Amino acid sequence: MKFQKKSIVASLMLSAAIVGLAGCSTSDSSSKAESEQQDVLTVAWPRDVAEMNPHVYNPSQMFAQTMVYEPLVGYGEDGKLVPMLAKSWDISKDGKTYTFHLRSDAKFSDGSELTADVVKRNFDEVLRQTTENGTHAWLTVLTKIKTVNVVDDATLKMTLTEPYYATLQELAVARPVRILGDAGFPKDDDTSKGVKEAVGTGPWVLKDYKADDYAIYERNEHYWGTKPDVKEIKVKVIPDAETTAMALEKGDIDLIIGEGAVSTETFKELEKDDNLETQISEPYATRQLVMNTTRETLSDVRVREALAMSFDKATMVDSVTAGMEETADHVLATNMPYTKDVAAQKAAYDPKKAATLLDEAGWKLNASGTAREKDGKPLEIEMMYVSADTIQKTMAEAMQSEWAAIGIKVNLVSEELANQVKRFKGDDFDINLFSNYGTPYDPHTFVNIVASEGFGYHTTMASYDKQQALNKEIKRALTSTDEKKRQALYTDILTQIQEQYSIVPISYINKIAVYQHDVEGLQFAPNRDEHSFTGIKLK
């Protein structure tokens, strides 16, 4: 009877798993000891932090890398650049030479000094990896650096092949331009194979680590900035969002932080809990409908405009995110640099007008009155979204239903993230439910990929009669050395992009934080990829 019992047991298990999410918070006996130990902040994170190497990508977690390693320049509020390891910098008139004056009080966690030599060693290695196998070529500045020279112990000079205004913004990103100490370099300096020791200048040092279980970071006693108040941070790996929420309620963890760290419904519930505090951040990026205008159906701006105005965006966003996300009418959130003068996209909810637009475009309702056709061809569009993202899925279904009401048939396809990106890169999509990179990458990365082939964004402008002129304008904005001119160019570029209705903003992605009462001073980092723990105090 073994065979059959197994199936029954399996089916029981499945249903038990549904109910049993409650039971599987991964608590351990040490939780009590932790609560007694006042100066340990326990943070939940869904994935293992992985290798502490400033020059590598996934599975290394960016927030963890940025706890240990620092850049020359940091990304501050509203995109203002702030001094980090470089206390100041000069830019030559032609915009091609950057001179960085390093901080004299910065030390690595092993006590060694920050020198221009070690910074150069980092740049040399990252540039070597970029030229040899293109690993970091996505970061434009790395393809434009001609030389990096040591002037003296505390001065570093970087020359570019052509002026690129976003140089400093791009040096602020989470990886791979953060600085590793001398002791961390392996024999042949090839950090892509791993680092010897995780030595950085950041406020935290990795103390203990168990894969897929936890990582403990200890305060860096050599830190140059304001030293953190908390002695240790324990990052506990809990993959499931609901389990994380329950662990927080039980008191096993102190803080949940991140984008969609818990589901919207759970967040609402936790907000009601008197023992917990919640915070929602400013926007970091924009959820967007990205339309491929090389497709015949979507090449007509009237069809795109009709799509944009035929779903009740405000109600949908409010309902799906339970008020957690704000409705977006700008392709790029206005807290990003150079975006403040751009007017909102004019696509107010008006299904009747949308229907008229479709009629004008030649897509008439067929005999049954439920679908639209043009020359016998049905109006049918495919939209892809990430299979694991429930907010995307719910939004997609809500929009699909409203589009169906005016006769637009949209087929939903859920893709795994890797596959979605692959299809997007290959221009193999109709509509992609996507989002821009956000801070600190935008607006320059966004306009750059709109203007260059290789990533699906360029297809949004394919049907625009002024595409060539727009691309030239984007190129000018990126290389211009005049702040005012650049601002005017950006306003014009973003306005043109919005008027094409091929990128339709939906809502702003933000981070949420839920934490125990005794956690004080939590602030969201302006950089999307970082979490700031330095200001936190435990009562």
Next chain:
Amino acid sequence: MRTFIKQHKLLTFYSVLVLLLFVVTLLAPWLAPNNPTTVNLALKLQGPSAQYPLGTDHLGRCVLSRLLIGMQASLGSAAFIFVCALSIGLMAGTIAGYFGGWIDYVLMRICETMMAFPNLLLVIGLVGMFGPGLKQVVLALILVQWVYYARIFRGMVLSLKTENYVKVARINGSSSFKIIRKHIVPNIMPPLLVMSTLEMGWSIMNISSMSFLGLGVQAPTPEWGMMILEGKSFVRTNIELMLYPGLCIMLVVIIFNLLGESLASLFGVKKQALKGKEGL
């Protein structure tokens, strides 16, 4: 007939239940009180009412209607997978068992290679190659399933081949095809029936698992596994959204298993004969 029912009360009961399941599946579009894909955000997460007997989900869609229509994807596809996998398996197994030699060798090595991988992993891998969607999942499940049938039928054919009546038939000059048709296939029918009912549960679980992972049925088509996925975010506030589809899967799988059990005792099929196949 009446005595049969009297003697096999449980078997009859389970058979009626299974029959009922199929009838409900077929009639689902007429039984569903509402359109299962109509979104109405103003009516989301409502409790049971006359209009919505089991309430509404997070998009204001009728849960009962979604459960009913969802049955078509689950039960219908499971039946289809079973028929296809069985046909291929029966053919391959019988040929391999009866003729032996290099055909047997090649077929069995293929089977062993496929059986070396965990089922679910193989299905996920195949769906990754084919792309997400119900059709792709069904195809992947068929490809994974048939090898088990093939192994079992090969074993049965091998043992039947040594039976005296088969030997006699062969001495009498019957063709291989005739022997397979007249003597082999009828004899593997009873275990086949038992397996079929047991395998239905396996297929339903797998389709639901794939949809739960977002790889199976594509939104907004309702399916039980996907409904569990959708309900997962609401486990604190509206646990019934997960509970209903979960219970449906459980009930259906159990009914098929119980029927399989009764059939097994009726035919006196020893489960060991089927041990080439793991339950999950």
